[in-house]
Amino acid sequence: MGERVVIIGADATGMAAASQARRLKSAAELDIVVFERGHFTSYSACGIPYWVGGEVGGPDELIARTAAEHRARDIDLRLRTEVSEIDVAGQRVRARDLESGQDYWTEFDKLVIATGATPIRPALPGADAARMHGVQTLDDGQALIETLRATEGRQAVVVGAGYIGVEMAEALIHRGFQVTMVNRGAEPMSTLDPDMGVLIRKAMQGMGIQVIGNAEVTAFRTDVRGQVTAVVTAEAEYPADVVVLGLGVRPATDLARAAGLPLGAYGGLLTDLAMRVRGHENIWAGGDCVEVLDMVSGSLRHIPLGTHANKHGQIIGSGVGGDYATFPGVVGTAVSKVCDLEVARTGLRERDARAAGLQYVSVTVESTSRSGYYPGAAPMTVKMLAERRSGRLLGVQIVGREGAGKRIDIAAVALTARMTVEQMVALDLGYAPPFSPVWDPVQVAARKAVGAIRRQT
Template sequence: MSEGRRIVVIGGSAAGPKAAARARRVDQHARVTIIQREPDLSMASCGYPYYVGGFFEDRNKLLCTPTGVVRDPVFFMNTKGIEARTKTEAVSIDRDRRVVRCRDLESGEEDEVPYDKLVIATGASPVMPPVPGTDLEGITTLQSMRDADLLRRIRDERKIKNAVVVGGGLIGVETCEALELAGIHITVVEMLPQILMFLDWELAKLLENHMKAKGAHVITENPVSAFLGEEGKLTGVKLANGTELPCELAVVAAGVRPNVGLAGDAGLDVGSAAGGIVVNGEMQTSDPDIYAAGDCVEIPNLLTGRSVHAPYGDLANLQGRVVGTNAAGDEHDTFPGTIQTGVCKVFDYAAGATGLSERSAREEGFDVETVVHAEPDKPGFMGAKLIVMKMVAEKGSGRLLGVQCIGPGDVSKRIAIGAMALHGKLTVDDLTVADLPYAPPFSPAVDNIIACAQTLQNKMAGRLRGIPAREVKGRVDAGEDLFILDVRGADEYEQMRLGIGEVLVPLGALRKRLDELPQDRAKEIICYCKISLRGYEAARLLEAHGWTDVKVMEGGIMAWPFAREK
């Protein structure tokens, strides 16, 4: 094989191996080398919580191809003709001489690897709270295979009884499930007002309620102030309000920070806002012969135009493919940016979001309309499971800005549809007539995301005056004189009620019992049912009979994030 261009990739987790493999496929004559500090390659790091949780036994499944072959240096050389140097640290980059100085972590020997094109895929490092005691034995993260091996061993030994997870983001809630399933009592500590900040509060609260029902304890707005220990070992976690939580294990999942030291030392541009390596659409750094991809870069948010740090495994692979194409040839593939789509599993629920939440959209200056919609994910006779969805759109234009979803139903499918709608810059009106696949095993005849869009369309057109559950609860707590109408059946009411002073008049009897409602037609009435479909029908009926201030509590009882009276 004749010698082609020399492509060196620093980093062997996701973006790096993808870039190397793509470069090889584009140019069979290129000399491709991966420099990897860790002993493993192509780690499926998003699978760590599920390995820890015992969803599968063989750790090599995190390192395998779909056919079961471990992606080790021998695999990369024999299958792809790529030299993969593991346990090797890239110490520095000399841009003038176009060499990477490397150190063998076992022997300590150093050498130089020349390049024509260089790819930096150095990933990100976990953020540790700036508090005393972080060096105690018993504190870990879930950022590496070593961390996963440690936590899996702890799970299998079943000696530890109490653990604290610091951080309520994606990794935090997934780790909570993994350890709770091992019989460890878990407390999740989140410094912010809610878990999973990509959700708005009301959906995050529903998910928190589910976690608590599964045995986990969740504390918000009370950050860790110190890790406590004796004889160098962790014994507890102290919170800002003085509470001390006894524990033998603490898993820190408080976010990650881009690893930009190598790039910064080489004089490459690093962003001041998101803190990642600055790249253009072709994933080139400020040096056109050096590319960067994965968790070490910052990229544009396609909805706001702002640079963001988006450490997602799927994005790392997409970026790696673009980098491999461009580094290996004369093509100019581009990666446009992100709408920040994510999904996670939390016990029996899934939680996902794409685009902007209501909170983030308002912070960005958008004038928005929102709706919360609850509905089963398929017909009842096919084993339906609940989905609670929130949709955010721009007023006036009706342009979709974001979709959030939680519940035991098929959340991922609806988030995927929402993501493609965002990429296509669709409006709410577009979604109301979307041609999606239907069969009873998979969805209702009108899919959840279409029904949610139709509900939002009604709201934007003035046919539906929705009111969020959080506002209803706040007004009840404030002692406002509200007439709250529950239009479910009597049997449903006996099984569960909200206990907020509601009056039961089943929808089927409402036309005959209008005299039981306030006769002041200007009196505010708030209607709801299980998911508020009947609540909407009741509201339309009351409006037709002269009531002028009728609202529907969005999502009904199933989207009520507060305590209920059973």
């Protein structure tokens, strides 16, 4: 038997790593053991809000590759098995079979940590009440759906207004619930600047969602059965038959911390370009449990997205399998949907640019997704940040209807290439009236940014 690689976590990073390593080495050369505490593997967590809202079936429709398919490739996948300890010096992990309760040790030559992230649950009175849900895994989604089916009342409160919170609020509307969203920020989606977030709030209000901003949750009321009945803020109390927490996630690195592995400011594991844990030649980590380089600001960030997780897995699998690949970093691209409104962003917000000590110009333009005379042309708002003297693109935010969201990819490529807004104006983008005005909205914003820079130099 060859070397043994142990992988903790069987979603995007873990199973991408296992699959890539198996492509490179046979079972005789590499023994791959994967531990997963849940019931599912290789699934799309991004699809959970659409499953909850009834737009897609699940969970089977959200699974890219089943446990049986992985096992057929000589991958020893152990579901419902939770790793409780990493012994770095002894090169072994302790795992518990959650069905039998049996504990046992497994030795490794190489270790991959793909433990993901966990929903943030506030340390407030009543925070552990029944009918309160964080949503990160398929098991979480299944538990929420079961609660929604069993709940007689129709009042739902979403706490937090990030991507998950906004998407879950829409899903609950589709489920026939009356939804209140409570957010400590002034506007939803703090990944956008507030002047763009207001567009999201108006769209949500148009769906019938009550959006409460500048509201700090102080407690959760419960009944004698320990079930949540209300969300309490300093100013008001909101009745709740079910509560969904949309406060974001934190890296699931308790195991790594206990093992003495290096963590960053956000609590994520620190790795090199090949996704090796710093200071450990035989340990890799990737996905939502690591911090990554922001190529625009030059700082480390925690950005939990499936796109990164899958890439990390491919890179780790190459390293484990004896090949070589690297992950250079991210520019912070994300896209989402609220009813028929598409929301996208990449690069830095204004507060990010200030925190990085950058001098910048900020411009906002209103345009349309198609030529104005073409049927179906819809309004679009584009905000762009550029460095004041150099003209280097720093960030873009887009809010609009159909055809708006994926335009962010133009900006993502430009950021990666460290292009200036003047260079963006000269890009040879595709044009036809059904797809774009003569000047694409992103280029209109770039043109305006060029003018703003010239006026300030």
